Amino acid sequence: MPIPPNGPRHVAFIMDGNGRWAQQRGRPRLLGHRAGARRVREIVAACPDLGVEYATIFAFSTENWKRTQSEVSGLMSLFRRYIESEANTLLTQGTRVRFIGDRHRLDAKLRGLMDMIEALTAHNTRCHLTIALNYGGRDEVARATKRLARDVAAGRLDPETINDQTLPRYLDTHVLPDPDLVIRTSGEARISNFLLWQSAYAEYEFVDTLWPDFTREKFVEVLSRYGTRDRRFGAVRA
Known part of the structure; x- marks a missing residue:
């Protein structure tokens, strides 16, 4: 199936269904998460060829x-192993890795690995992979508001100049474009506190497939449907 020329630049994924995938096979839930990690590898590798420059995955809320x-x-443990095993592959593929979310509750070894892979891939530009780890949309906005309030209190920001372009500069995603498309797998139709501010005008696709079964071919199907949508951002076509 060909990819339409007006496909999404930034796709965000709510990777739901790992646990159910394992339970359907009579296996522990963690086995499903391992299968989901392998699927991440395939989907991220496919993104550049499909015209997707930015991919954001919801790894842990x-x-x-x-x-x-x-x-x-x-x-x-799976996150630590993923970083250790995938770092060189992502570097070679030209993928830049970033993390969003509150790192303070994560253990020191994991934080160190996160810092390592961000530094290792900092100059890559072929694909931008953002991993949301200990992330919640409301928590992100609350943390951003605190930083904004500190700047106001310190006199670095005039409250009279604050508008809808101000807060995004304080969000974890301030260096990223907003997502054009959000895909949630497993048949659930919720956004689950994911990229609340950034997804104001994103298109959504809720697909029945469990994440470990969300293949490159299924991804292409979703991208093709996206290409048929008329995105007006509140305007009316003349």
């Missing part, structure tokens, strides 16, 4: 700490 201790520990 601020609410995911409510899961069992064994699953949270397993996920943190």
Whole structure:
């Protein structure tokens, strides 16, 4: 299926369904997360050839700490192994890696690996991969508002000049374009506190496929549907 020329520049993914994928096979949930990590590798590698410059993945939310201790520990171990195993591949592919979210609750080893891969890939430009880790949209806006308030209190920012272009400069994503398309897998139709400010005018696709089964071919199908949409951003065609 050909990709339309007016495809999305930035695609964000809510990668849902890893646990269900494993449970359907009678396996532990963590096995599904491992399968999901392999799918991330395939989708990110496909992005440049499909015209997608920016990919943002929702890896772990601020609410995911409510899961069992064994699953949270397993996920943190998986994140560490993913960075260690994928760093050189991402560097060679020309992928730049960034992280968004509150890092303070993450362990020191994981934070160090995050710093390492960000520095290692800092000069790559072929694809920009952003990983949302301990991320929540409301938490991000709250943290951004605190930084903005400190600048006002310090006299660095005039409150009378604040408008809808001001807050984005304080968000974790301040160096990224807003997403054009948000894809959620597994059949759930929720945005789950993901990129709340940035996705104000994004197109959404809720697909029934569980994330470990979301292949490159299924990604192409979604991109092709996106190409048929008329994005007016509140305006009316003459």
